[in-house]
Amino acid sequence: MLYVKVMTDEQLETLRKQIAVYATICEQLVEMHKNLTAQQDLAGVRLGNIYCDPLMTSAGHKITSRQRWTPTPVQLQILERIFDQGTGTPSKQKIKEITSELSQHGQISETNVYNWFQNRRARSKRKQQNSAPNAAESEVETEVDSPKDKKTKPEEFHSQQNSDPRAEDLCFQNPEISSDLHFLDPQSSKEETIFPTDGSLKPTRGLGQMSFYDGLLSNPSMNVPELSISFYHLTILPGS
Amino acid sequence: MLYVKVMTDEQLETLRKQIAVYATICEQLVEMHKNLTAQQDLAGVRLGNIYCDPLMTSAGHKITSRQRWTPTPVQLQILERIFDQGTGTPSKQKIKEITSELSQHGQISETNVYNWFQNRRARSKRKQQNSAPNAAESEVETEVDSPKDKKTKPEEFHSQQNSDPRAEDLCFQNPEISSDLHFLDPQSSKEETIFPTDGSLKPTRGLGQMSFYDGLLSNPSMNVPELSISFYHLTILPGS
DNA sequence: CATGTATGAATGAATG
DNA sequence: CATTCATTCATACATG
Numbered sequence: 170m171l172y173v174k175v176m177t178d179e180q181l182e183t184l185r186k187q188i189a190v191y192a193t194i195c196e197q198l199v200e201m202h203k204n205l206t207a208q209q210d211l212a213g214v215r216l217g218n219i220y221c222d223p224l225m226t227s228a229g230h231k232i233t234s235r236q237r238w239t240p241t242p243v244q245l246q247i248l249e250r251i252f253d254q255g256t257g258t259p260s261k262q263k264i265k266e267i268t269s270e271l272s273q274h275g276q277i278s279e280t281n282v283y284n285w286f287q288n289r290r291a292r293s294k295r296k297q298q299n300s301a302p303n304a305a306e307s308e309v310e311t312e313v314d315s316p317k318d319k320k321t322k323p324e325e326f327h328s329q330q331n332s333d334p335r336a337e338d339l340c341f342q343n344p345e346i347s348s349d350l351h352f353l354d355p356q357s358s359k360e361e362t363i364f365p366t367d368g369s370l371k372p373t374r375g376l377g378q379m380s381f382y383d384g385l386l387s388n389p390s391m392n393v394p395e396l397s398i399s400f401y402h403l404t405i406l407p408g409s
Numbered sequence: 410m411l412y413v414k415v416m417t418d419e420q421l422e423t424l425r426k427q428i429a430v431y432a433t434i435c436e437q438l439v440e441m442h443k444n445l446t447a448q449q450d451l452a453g454v455r456l457g458n459i460y461c462d463p464l465m466t467s468a469g470h471k472i473t474s475r476q477r478w479t480p481t482p483v484q485l486q487i488l489e490r491i492f493d494q495g496t497g498t499p500s501k502q503k504i505k506e507i508t509s510e511l512s513q514h515g516q517i518s519e520t521n522v523y524n525w526f527q528n529r530r531a532r533s534k535r536k537q538q539n540s541a542p543n544a545a546e547s548e549v550e551t552e553v554d555s556p557k558d559k560k561t562k563p564e565e566f567h568s569q570q571n572s573d574p575r576a577e578d579l580c581f582q583n584p585e586i587s588s589d590l591h592f593l594d595p596q597s598s599k600e601e602t603i604f605p606t607d608g609s610l611k612p613t614r615g616l617g618q619m620s621f622y623d624g625l626l627s628n629p630s631m632n633v634p635e636l637s638i639s640f641y642h643l644t645i646l647p648g649s
Numbered sequence: 650c651a652t653g654t655a656t657g658a659a660t661g662a663a664t665g
Numbered sequence: 666c667a668t669t670c671a672t673t674c675a676t677a678c679a680t681g
């Protein structure tokens with residue numbers, strides 16, 4: 170069963186504007202901050218580091234944990250990008266290069282990179298097979314910026330929705346999805362995107378724990394993540 | 410002919426996350442600024458702030474909280490039983506079977522089952538070794554448990570999807586706002602908003618703490634908007 | 650309404 | 666690669 174969200178143009182427009190405000194705010198904030206730090210230089214605080222967490226309480230023991238490597242936002246971004254480029258074979262050499270590059274954005278080892286790719290691929294695959302059946306016109310799946318979305322897959326709907334669609338008048342009965350639903354051809358005509366930018370930030374998980382600078386100021390391009398969501402065009406034909 | 414935009418759950422989720430990043434960035438910037446300024450005109454004034462909390466506006470929509478799967482009593486019971494049977498290896502195939510069975514007692518997916526066993530085993534083991542080996546010198550290890558750091562993290566939106574338990578029969582659940590798409594089932598309107606409008610998304614964060622950015626954030630044109638876009642729920646019944 | 654706990658999920662690393 | 670383990674995160678839920 171296909172299951173989607175629908176927006177009117179008006180809603181889309183609103184969303185677009187609202188998000189634009191966010192982008193603006195972020196840019197401004199960053200700009201302001203830069204000026205500020207430029208003035209007094211220091212600002213040593215910056216690399217606040219994540220896991221320090223002085224609030225750890227319990228007195229006595231310090232934060233000794235943290236053995237597991239955790240990619241910083243930038244690193245993750247880069248990794249994802251590389252991953253998307255399809256070069257599914259991170260050769261030994263490649264690994265070294267990547268590691269080298271990523272090390273500029275934080276602690277990292279070749280093993281980390283290796284494992285990352287290993288896991289990324291495996292999970293990406295498993296996720297795919299799990300949501301395969303539902304993919305009617307899978308190609309329509311615009312890349313929504315994402316490589317392979319997270320684990321979230323359209324919950325298995327208990328199969329039994331086999332009964333003939335009865336509420337035809339109110340429903341979208343679609344004997345053949347393609348006949349009732351006309352998606353914009355993803356290839357020929359570009360679909361609409363909220364923002365035309367390339368955007369490729371995958372906020373995989375809370376960023377709160379990572380050094381903010383890793384994600385912003387350390388980033389060469391020093392920019393706020395761009396948003397790029399594409400939508401399908403759904404044309405509703407007068408029901409039968 | 411009606412004409413609307415369509416989003417899949419994946420896309421919606423991506424959008425949600427991406428926007429969350431903006432919120433996080435704003436929050437972090439504010440936090441950083443706080444640290445910076447704290448160096449120069451430390452302490453003092455800043456506390457004068459009042460918690461204007463202008464963003465807490467909270468339109469108060471009861472965001473449909475459907476994220477984490479929660480096993481029903483029956484399901485749990487079954488799971489436990491299977492677990493006790495010792496078959497520590499819920500093979501792929503077995504998972505399917507179990508899932509299939511449990512689905513008769515409520516929404517559930519293979520992933521859920523998989524995770525459940527994974528966690529069950531792990532925790533079962535940890536508990537065991539946590540109480541048994543006490544005889545040994547536990548020495549310094551006063552707090553074996555999880556550090557449970559209290560780092561103040563920005564809200565993160567998890568939401569996976571899955572959604573209404575029973576949407577198969579109706580097709581278009583439409584929120585009130587648009588009369589555009591009015592041809593469907595007005596009775597069961599289940600509107601969804603991208604974000605809870607309770608302000609948790611805003612860079613606001615704690616109470617009065619931003620002094621420098623107050624102006625910015627308060628600027629009418631810059632004010633972070635309430636991100637609340639409603640979507641229609643469009644369910645496409647499988648053609649026969 | 651704040652704080653603590655149980656637990657579903659995400660993910661780095663290890664093993665075959 | 667395919668699976669599995671271990672650790673950590675974040676939220677649901679119970680408590681005072």
